[in-house]
Amino acid sequence: MTGNKQVVRAALAAGVLTAASLGAVAVAGSASAAQSPDRPTTRIVGGTVAHTADTPWAVALNNSGSPSPSGQWCGSTLVKADKIVTAAHCAQEAVSTYTAIQGRDVLTQSAGKTSRIASISVDPEYGKSPAHDVAVMTLATPFDGVDTLPLNTDKTADAAGAASVVYGWGSTEGTGPEDTFQKVDVPVLGDAYCGKAYASEGYTADGEICAGYEEGGKDSCQGDSGGPLVLNGRLFGVVSWGVGCADAGNPGVYAEVATYAAELQAQIDS
Numbered sequence: 001m002t003g004n005k006q007v008v009r010a011a012l013a014a015g016v017l018t019a020a021s022l023g024a025v026a027v028a029g030s031a032s033a034a035q036s037p038d039r040p041t042t043r044i045v046g047g048t049v050a051h052t053a054d055t056p057w058a059v060a061l062n063n064s065g066s067p068s069p070s071g072q073w074c075g076s077t078l079v080k081a082d083k084i085v086t087a088a089h090c091a092q093e094a095v096s097t098y099t100a101i102q103g104r105d106v107l108t109q110s111a112g113k114t115s116r117i118a119s120i121s122v123d124p125e126y127g128k129s130p131a132h133d134v135a136v137m138t139l140a141t142p143f144d145g146v147d148t149l150p151l152n153t154d155k156t157a158d159a160a161g162a163a164s165v166v167y168g169w170g171s172t173e174g175t176g177p178e179d180t181f182q183k184v185d186v187p188v189l190g191d192a193y194c195g196k197a198y199a200s201e202g203y204t205a206d207g208e209i210c211a212g213y214e215e216g217g218k219d220s221c222q223g224d225s226g227g228p229l230v231l232n233g234r235l236f237g238v239v240s241w242g243v244g245c246a247d248a249g250n251p252g253v254y255a256e257v258a259t260y261a262a263e264l265q266a267q268i269d270s
């Protein structure tokens, strides 16, 4: 099973989410703040603090089975008042275990709106063929009046150098507080780069986006999965997987929304 991308992705989602969340909360969360006052106030990995008031369509997807006391699990994007797009690997638990949270910057606090999930539609090809790490969830209580993000439908938008931004409440690997909304600029590196970097993991040029920095330092991380990669005001990618976080030569891989836009739109309209 090793070398299979589904296994890599599942391990990152479940195993490392557990380890990273617990480790960060127990060790880095207190140690970095208390013992390194001169540490740059970076977030995500190498990013900056963000505010959901500026990006109201960025919706946290909590789960009652999360190892984090806050319930932090994954990210998602509001694409219609009652529809969120997330990663397929974030959507494998029972529907009753999820809570979508809109407008809450710090997940240990209580601001914002919440909704249970009424139903989940995972890409039917997920786990059978490479990539396809996308799912649509229907909210039990629509987030009426909240700005939504349109899908990117341009398959050529992932050319190297495109200036995309990723958002999430995931692990900072000790570079900032956990459970706190953050963003980081991650330029597209291009399919050729990840095709080589992830030759053994299996990178799918048609269906995935490779974004980040060859030298590392800035990246999405465990717990950011399912959240938005944004380009020109559109949902461009969905946080999917990577080897480690922010390590040189191992950039982030994102599900390519344009590839799945038709099926996603059909679910959104249903």
Ligand code: ARG
Pocket: 009, 012, 013, 014, 017, 170, 219, 220, 221, 222, 223, 224, 225, 226, 239, 240, 241, 242, 243, 244, 245, 246, 250, 251, 252, 253
């Ligand atoms: N699979 C991870 C999650 O479930 C996301 C990993 C993203 N990794 C990266 N290096 N960009 O949260």
